[in-house]
Amino acid sequence: MKNYFIKTITILCVSFMALMNTSCEDLLSDPILNNNDELKLTVSSSEVILDERKPNENLTFNWTTGTNKGTSASITYVLQIDKEGNNFANPLEYEMGTNKFLFSLNWGSLNYILLNTFGVQPGIAQKFEARITATVASANVEAQVSTVSFTITPYLPVSKELYIIGSATSVGWDISKALPLTLSTTTPGVFVYQGQLNSGTFKLPINRDGCFCQDFYTKAPTDTAKMVHNRGGSGQDLQWQITQAGQYKITADLLNLTIKIESILGPPFSEIYIVGDASPSGWDINNPKAFTQSTTNPFIFTYEANFKQGNFKILAGSKGNWCGEWYRPLTDGQVLTSTVVAQNSGCTVDNKWSIGSGDVGRYKITLNTQNNTISIKKVSLYIIGDGGPNGWNIVSPTAMTYTNGAFVFNGALGSSNATGEFKISKFKGDWCDGDWINSATANQSLSNVNYIITNGCNGPDNKWKLKTGEAGNYQISINLDTNTMTIVRQ
Numbered sequence: 001m002k003n004y005f006i007k008t009i010t011i012l013c014v015s016f017m018a019l020m021n022t023s024c025e026d027l028l029s030d031p032i033l034n035n036n037d038e039l040k041l042t043v044s045s046s047e048v049i050l051d052e053r054k055p056n057e058n059l060t061f062n063w064t065t066g067t068n069k070g071t072s073a074s075i076t077y078v079l080q081i082d083k084e085g086n087n088f089a090n091p092l093e094y095e096m097g098t099n100k101f102l103f104s105l106n107w108g109s110l111n112y113i114l115l116n117t118f119g120v121q122p123g124i125a126q127k128f129e130a131r132i133t134a135t136v137a138s139a140n141v142e143a144q145v146s147t148v149s150f151t152i153t154p155y156l157p158v159s160k161e162l163y164i165i166g167s168a169t170s171v172g173w174d175i176s177k178a179l180p181l182t183l184s185t186t187t188p189g190v191f192v193y194q195g196q197l198n199s200g201t202f203k204l205p206i207n208r209d210g211c212f213c214q215d216f217y218t219k220a221p222t223d224t225a226k227m228v229h230n231r232g233g234s235g236q237d238l239q240w241q242i243t244q245a246g247q248y249k250i251t252a253d254l255l256n257l258t259i260k261i262e263s264i265l266g267p268p269f270s271e272i273y274i275v276g277d278a279s280p281s282g283w284d285i286n287n288p289k290a291f292t293q294s295t296t297n298p299f300i301f302t303y304e305a306n307f308k309q310g311n312f313k314i315l316a317g318s319k320g321n322w323c324g325e326w327y328r329p330l331t332d333g334q335v336l337t338s339t340v341v342a343q344n345s346g347c348t349v350d351n352k353w354s355i356g357s358g359d360v361g362r363y364k365i366t367l368n369t370q371n372n373t374i375s376i377k378k379v380s381l382y383i384i385g386d387g388g389p390n391g392w393n394i395v396s397p398t399a400m401t402y403t404n405g406a407f408v409f410n411g412a413l414g415s416s417n418a419t420g421e422f423k424i425s426k427f428k429g430d431w432c433d434g435d436w437i438n439s440a441t442a443n444q445s446l447s448n449v450n451y452i453i454t455n456g457c458n459g460p461d462n463k464w465k466l467k468t469g470e471a472g473n474y475q476i477s478i479n480l481d482t483n484t485m486t487i488v489r490q
Contacts, residue, residue, distance in 0.1 A: 036067045036069075036070070037064045037065045037066060037067055038064065038066070038067070039063065039064055039065070039066035039067075039132065039134050039144040039145070039146045040063060040064045040146050041061060041062070041063045041130060041131070041132040041146040041147060041148045042061070042062050042063070042148060043059065043060070043061055043062075043130060043148050043150045044058070044059060044060040044061075044062075045059065045150065046149070046150045046151065047125075047150065047151045048107075048150070048151070048152045048153070049125075049152075049153045050107045050110060050111045050114075050152065050153060050154050050155050051107065051155065052107075052108075052111070052155050052157060052158065052188070052189065052255055053188070053189075053255045053256070054107055055106060055107055055108035055188065056106050056107070056108070057106065057107045058104040058105065058106050058107070059104065059105050059107070059110055059150075059152075060102055060103070060104040061079060061102060061103045061104075061130055061132070061148075062101060062102045063077065063101055063102075063132045063134075063146065064101070065101065065134075066134035066136075066144045067136075067141075067144070068136045068138065068141055069136070069138075069140070069141045071136065071138045071140065071141060073136050073137040073138035073141065074098050074136075074137045075098060075134050075135065075136050075137070076095075076096070076097055076098050076134070076135050076137070077096040077097070077098075077100065077101075077132055077133065077134055077135075078093060078094070078095055078096060078132070078133045078135070079093070079094045079096055079103055079130065079131070079132050080092065080093050080094075080130065080131045080132075080133070081128060081129070081130045081131075082128065082129055082131075083118060083126065083127070083128055083129075084127035084128055084129050084149060085127075086129075088129070088131055091131075092113065092117065110152065110154075111154045111155060111157070114126065114152060114154040115154055115157075120152075120154050121154075122154050122155055122156035123153065123154075123155070123156070124153065124154075125151050125152070125153045126151065126152055126153070126154075127149065127150075127151050128149070128150055128151070128152060129147055129148070129149050129150075130147065130148050130150070131145060131146070131147045132145070132146050132147075133145050158189050158254035158255060159206035159207075159215070159254065160183065161180070161183075161206055161207055161348075162180070162181040162183075162191040162204055162205075162206060162217070162252060162254070163175075163178035163179060163180050163181065163204065163205050163206070163207065163208060164178060164179050164181060164193055164202050164203075164204055164250070165178040165179070165202065165203065165205060166200060166201050166202030166203055166239060167198070167200030167201055167202075168197045168198050168199065168200035168201055168202045168240075168241075168242040169197065169198070169200075169202055170196065170198075170330075170340065170342060170372055171330065171342070175205060175208060175209070175210060175212065176208050176210055177208070177330055178205055178208050179193065179195070179342060179344055180193075180344050180345065180346055180348055180349060181193040181204070181250070181252065182325075182345040182346055183346075187253075188255060189253055189254040189255035189256075190251065190252070190253050190254075190255075191251070191252045191254070192249065192250065192251050192252075193248075193249070193250040193252075194247075194248070194249045194250075194264070194268055194325070194343070194345075195247065195248070195268065195342075195343035195344070195372065196245070196246070196247060196248075196343065196369075196370070196371055196372040197242045197245065197246065197247075197248045198242065198245045199242055199243060199244065199245050200241075200242055201239035201240060201241050201242070202239060202240055202242070203216050203217065203218045203219075203237070203239045203240070204216060204217040204218075204227075204252060211233075212233055213232055213233040214232070214233060215229065215230065215231050215232065215233075216230045216233060216237075217229055217230070217252065217254065217257075217259075218230055218235070218236070218237060218238050218239060219238040219239060219240050220238070220257075221236060221238060224240065224259075224261075225258060225259060225260065226257055226258060226259070227252065227254075227257045227258065227259050228257070229254075229257065240259070240261065242261075244263075245371070246263055246264070246370070247263070247264035247265075247266075247267070247268045247369070247370065248261060248262065248263055248264060249261075249262045249264055250262075266298065267293075267298050267299045267369050267370070268316070268343070268369055269316040269317050269325065269369060270293070270298075271290065271316070271317060271318075271319075272290065272291040272293075272301040272303075272314060272315070272316055272327070272367060272369075273288035273289060273290050273291065273314070273315040273316075273319065274288060274289050274291070274303050274305070274312060274314060274315075274365070275288045275312065275313055275314070275315050276310060276311045276312025276313055276352060276353075277308075277310035277311060277312075278307045278308055278309065278310030278311055278312045278353075278354075278355040279305060279307060279310075279312045280305050280306070280481075285315065285319060285320055285321070285322060286319055286320050287319070288315055288319060289303070289305065290303075291303040291314075291365075291367065299368055299369045299370035300366065300367070300368050300369070300370075301366075301367045301369065302364065302365065302366050302367075303364070303365045303367075304362065304363065304364040304365070304379065304480075305362065305363070305481065306361070306362045306405045306480075306481055307355050307359075307360065307361065307362070307363050308355065308360055309355055309356060309357050309359075309360055310354075310355055311352040311353065311354050311355070312352060312353055312355070313326055313327070313328050313350075313351070313352045313353065314326060314327035314328070314341075314365075314367060316343065316369075322347060323345070323346050323347040324345060325343070325344075325345045326343070326344060326345065327341050327342070327343050327367060327369075327372075327374070328341070328342055328344060328349070328350070328351045328352065329341060329342070329351045329352070329353055330342050330351065331351060332350075332351040332352060332354075333351075333352070333353070333354040334351065334353060336353060336355075336359065336363075336376040336378075337376070338374075339373045339374060339375060340372075340373070340374075341367070341372050341373065341374040342372065343369070343372055353376070359378075360402075361378050361379070361402050362378065362379040362402065362405075362407075362480065363376055363377065363378055363379060364376075364377050364379050379426055379480075380399040380400070380402075380407075380426070380428075381399065381400040381407040381424050381425070381426060381437070381478065382394075382397035382398065382399055382400065382424065382425045382426075382427075382428060383397070383398075383400070383409055383422050383423075383424055383476070384397060384422060384423055384424065384425050385420060385421050385422030385423055385463060386418070386420040386421065386422075387413055387414050387419065387420025387421045387422040387463075387464070387465070387466050388413060388420070388422040389411050389412060389413075394425065394428055394429065394430065394431055395428060395429065396428065397425070397428055400424075400476070400478075405479055405481060406477050406478060406479040407477070407478045407479075407480075408475065408476070408477045409474070409475065409476040409477075410473070410474075410475050410490070411473065411474070412471070412472065412473055412474075413446075413466060413470075413471065413472065413473075413474045414466040414470060414471030414472070415471055418471075419465065419466040419467060419468055419470065419471065420465075420466050420471075421443070421463040421464060421465045421466065422463060422464055423436055423437065423438050423439070423461075423462070423463045423464070424436070424437035424438075424478070425437075431456075431457060432456035432457040433456070434455070434456070435453055435454070435455050436453070436454045436455070436459065437451050437452075437453060437478065438451060438452050438453075438454050438459065438460065438461065438462040438463065439451055439452075439462040439463055439464045440452055440462065441462055442460070442462045442463070443462075443463070443465040444462060444463070444464050444465065445464075445465070445467070446464055446466065446470060446474075446487045447487075449484075449485040449486060449487055451485060464487075470489075472489055472490070473489070473490040474487060474488065474489050474490060475487075475488045475490055
C-alpha cells in the first residue's frame, strides 16, 4: 500500500509538471508554502530622485514570508517608514494583514508625504528606513523584523494657478487683476491662455498677491521658448515681447519649463452666448441664447433682448461648462457704459454685469473679440415723420415708453389739416446711424401692423400713412421679442 501511494503521488506530480511547465522541486519550494523562510525586506530602489513629470512611478517594498516554525499559524505583517536615526519613534505605519508581500507608493503620493509629514525640504536628499514586522498567531513563535535603508529627494510641486500680466495685456501691470490661465485637465503642469494681447511685454505670476516678490515664470536668457522659475521675484526679470496686437494662444508647461506663443488669425471663438438671470437665458448654461456673428467681420458678435433686474456674463466656445471660457467685466458689477471686457476661463474670478431696477430695459450688446471691447447700449424706439409728434426730428426725438418688454406710445398722430406718415427708429442722431422699423409695404394702412427691420439707409424706406379722417390719439405698442405690434385709436 505504501509503494502504491508513493507511485500515485509521483504520477500526479509528473502530470502537474506537464500542465504547469514546472517541476515538483519548484512547486515544493514556493516561498509562500515554506514556513521556514527568513524574513527579508527589500526596496525597488535604494536612491530615488522624485520627478513631478512621473507621478505614477512607484517605490515598491517587497518582503519574504518569514517563518511560523512549522506551527501552521498565520503570519501578519506591519510596514513602518521613518527618517533614518529616528528609531521608528513616529513612523508611517501600514497594516498589511496576511498573505501580502509587497506595498507600493507612487511618486506623487510619496512626494506629498515627504514634504508634509516628514518636513523634508525640496531638492534635499533624505535618508529613510523601512521596517517590516512579521507577527505569528502563535505564542510560541517570536515576532521577526527586517529593515532596509534608502534615500529620497523630493521636488517642489509646481503651482496649481498661473496668471499673465504686463503691458501686452488688458490689465497692464496691475497684478491684483492678473488674467488667469486655464490648467489642463489632461497634462500635468500645463496652462493655457487664449485671448487678446497688445503690443508690449508680459510675464507669468502664480497668484494675484500685490507683492512683486512672489514667484514668476519669466523668459529664459537665450531661448524665448524656455521659461525660468524665479522664486520670490529673484533672478533676471526677462519678459516675452508681443510685437503685433491680436489674438494669441499661450501654452506654458511648468514641469518642462517651456512656453509656446501662437498667433490666432481668426476669431478665438465661433460661438458666443448670454448667461444670467438678467437675460432671457437665465442660468441655463446648457441652452443659453446665442449672439449673432457678423458676416462682414467675424470677430464681432451682437445680441439684443429685453433684460430684467439681475446679473449676466458672456459664455464663449462650448456650452455646459461653468469653468469654461468667458467674457466678463474686470470688476464685479461693472457699469454698463464701460467698454472694457476680459476674456478668461475657470471659476476663480466670476465677475458679472449687473442690471439694477432702474436699468431694466432692452439692450443691444456688441462684443469685439479681436480687441476685447464691448458696447452695451440701451435700446429706445422713436416715432419719426410728419405724421408723428416730433416730425422729422432725428436728432432729439421723444422716446417711446418701455413697459414690461414692450415699447409704447400714447399720443396724437396726424393733424386736422394733414394726414402725414411715420416710421420708427431704434436710434437718434443721423439718418443712417442704426436700425429702422419700417412698414412691410409703402404707404401702409394703420390697420396693417406687419413690419420689417432695415439698417441705415440700405432698406426700403416704407412708412405708415394716415388717411384723411384718421388723425387722432393712438396707442402704439411694439414687442421686439415676440415681433408683435398693435396700433389702437383711443
